[in-house]
Amino acid sequence: MVQKYYGTSQYNSFNQLNYVRALAFMKVIDPLQEAQTRWLDGTRNHPLLENIFSVKYLLRNDALSPQWNFQFDSLAHFGNVTAVRNKFSLPLGFAYNRFMLQSDFNKISRNYTDVALLYAFLIPDSAEKQYPSLQKLSRVDTTAFNVDVYTAAIDSLKRDTLTLTAFSQTRLEGRIKLLQDEMLLLSMPYDKGWSAIVNGIPQQIAIVNGGLMGLLLKQGENNVVLYFQNRYF
Numbered sequence: 001m002v003q004k005y006y007g008t009s010q011y012n013s014f015n016q017l018n019y020v021r022a023l024a025f026m027k028v029i030d031p032l033q034e035a036q037t038r039w040l041d042g043t044r045n046h047p048l049l050e051n052i053f054s055v056k057y058l059l060r061n062d063a064l065s066p067q068w069n070f071q072f073d074s075l076a077h078f079g080n081v082t083a084v085r086n087k088f089s090l091p092l093g094f095a096y097n098r099f100m101l102q103s104d105f106n107k108i109s110r111n112y113t114d115v116a117l118l119y120a121f122l123i124p125d126s127a128e129k130q131y132p133s134l135q136k137l138s139r140v141d142t143t144a145f146n147v148d149v150y151t152a153a154i155d156s157l158k159r160d161t162l163t164l165t166a167f168s169q170t171r172l173e174g175r176i177k178l179l180q181d182e183m184l185l186l187s188m189p190y191d192k193g194w195s196a197i198v199n200g201i202p203q204q205i206a207i208v209n210g211g212l213m214g215l216l217l218k219q220g221e222n223n224v225v226l227y228f229q230n231r232y233f
Helices: 017-025 034-038 047-052 066-071 110-116 125-130 147-159
Strands: 057-060 072-078 081-086 093-096 098-101 121-123 163-167 171-178 182-189 194-198 201-203 206-208 212-217 220-228
Touching: 017 182, 047 066, 047 110, 047 147, 066 072, 093 147, 093 171, 098 125, 121 125, 121 206, 182 206, 182 220, 194 212, 212 220
Parallel strands: 098 121
Antiparallel strands: 057 081, 072 081, 093 182, 163 171, 171 220, 182 212, 194 201, 194 220, 206 212
């Protein structure tokens, strides 16, 4: 914490509710298992989701499996701990032009749900009409998923990303240029204390992937400001 480290695993009797909901929505945890909502493993057992949550580094005291070796470069060793870097890490904000309904996501085999999140963000079925300018993705061809397809999917998400110009616990500023309308996904949980201003105009923050923050942005230059104010302070 002194080094401003942000991780995905955490223990707390009352974890941030929308973070728990996001992990459940993406089938990382079972929300009916109360212990799993307190002892959050985060994405450390989901290498593809490490990208979605903008994980840059891992500290491990066990051997990496072959699939992790492909994704991570070893940086250094400290006793029995190895520090590795994620070669496919996405920045804090990146954009999608496709969404997937939760009902369609639920039809995907658990072995491939993480793959689907490389191609589309998730919304409840009731929110489908809110995004007429975006494409609806109903299914993902998981049989053709390989290293080349994986790399291409990450490259596509890296094409339109938020360039941060200011970053603190309570304020983020950045800019992004889009060739079409897209959803800017921020790899952080939604909270009512956050507000957004896009090109000088207040904008409602969308809840995507079950509990993460998103901003539906128009084609062209977008200057984004997010600021947090404790609602009860």
